[in-house]
Amino acid sequence: xxxxxxxxxxxxxxxENPNPFRSDEVILQLLSLTLxxxxxxxxxxxxxxxxxxxxxxxYAPSTANIxxxxxxxxxxxxxxxxxxxxxxxxxxxxxxxxxxxxxxxDFKTFLYSTIPGIKVTITIRSQIIHFLxxxxxxxxxxxxxxxxxxKVFFQTH
Numbered sequence: 001x002x003x004x005x006x007x008x009x010x011x012x013x014x015x016e017n018p019n020p021f022r023s024d025e026v027i028l029q030l031l032s033l034t035l036x037x038x039x040x041x042x043x044x045x046x047x048x049x050x051x052x053x054x055x056x057x058x059y060a061p062s063t064a065n066i067x068x069x070x071x072x073x074x075x076x077x078x079x080x081x082x083x084x085x086x087x088x089x090x091x092x093x094x095x096x097x098x099x100x101x102x103x104x105x106d107f108k109t110f111l112y113s114t115i116p117g118i119k120v121t122i123t124i125r126s127q128i129i130h131f132l133x134x135x136x137x138x139x140x141x142x143x144x145x146x147x148x149x150x151k152v153f154f155q156t157h
Contacts, residue, residue: 001052001067002117003035013066031059051117061090067115074114079107085148093120094131096148130155 010031014024038049040056053060068088075093076086081103085096097104101124111120123129128137135153140146 001064003038003051005115006035006053006063006067007032009067009069010063013069031063064090068118071111071114071118075111078114079110081107089132092132094136 007028011024011028014022014028034057035053038053038057040047040049053063057063068091072086072088075095076083081097081099083095084098085094087094097107099107104122104124108120108122112118126138128135130136130153133153133155134150136148136150138146139149
């Protein structure tokens with residue numbers, strides 16, 4: 001995540017969700033200060049992170065969610081083919097694609113253009129896929145209806 005885009009997305013989130021009791025300017029100044037001094041400790045060594053938010057920061061997940069809001073909007077609305085289902089948990093996305101594999105690769109290229117630096121890995125499966133700790137699979141009913149069903153996925157080592 002680029003630091004200027006983090007601040008821009010946080011500013012936009014405040015504008016979209018006004019609160020007269022919140023000091024947006026002070027919060028943005030503090031966010032800017034902590035991003036510029038984005039240091040962390042690893043194995044007894046101190047580092048300064050130049051891109052993104054150090055994982056130790058309590059606001060890192062919330063900042064990431066605000067940062068990719070533009071990405072989510074583009075993924076769901078701005079491509080000429082719309083996903084039948086789009087769901088994101090942190091940096092993992094699950095979707096149901098109604099087009100061809102070729103068009104899905106075009107969609108991936110489109111997603112790269114939404115926010116600089118965001119990379120997408122697409123796993124294509126037609127019957128069963130693992131997402132986080134869940135197995136999602138198709139169940140075909142006698143009347144021709146196809147349902148998505150889930151069960152817990154246990155990874156064996």
